Amino acid sequence: MTAQSEEWGRSRIDYDKRADSYHVACEDSELVSTNVVLSIAALEGVGPMDLPPLAETVDPDALDRVFAPSAGIVGSVSFEYAGYDVTVASEGKLEIVPQRDAMRRRQRRN
Secondary structure (H helix, E strand, C coil): CCHHHHHHHHCCEEEECCCCECCCCCCCCHHHHHHHHHHHHHHHCHHHHHHHCCHHHHHHHHHHCCHCCCCCCCCEEEEEECEEEEEEEEEHEEEEEEEEEHHHHHHHHH
């Protein structure tokens, strides 16, 4: 894991035990696409470059444009990425939910 994703992850990701989901609020100056990758890298304990390219799942530039603070869009988009179901909502709020298979793999590792 890189120092950037490790430090970033510790301070930015909130866990909801009841829902088994993680939540991240993007700052206005940050790109949503970068937050998705850094969040999942931190959850997986790997560096961002160890994950598959986000562009294989969703267009990162479009995601950043639609959910930029100045876009004024109300709504959300959901997609699967690196073993997680990711929902990006208005104002750059992320919900990241481990997929069942991903949870089983982690349990086997422990």
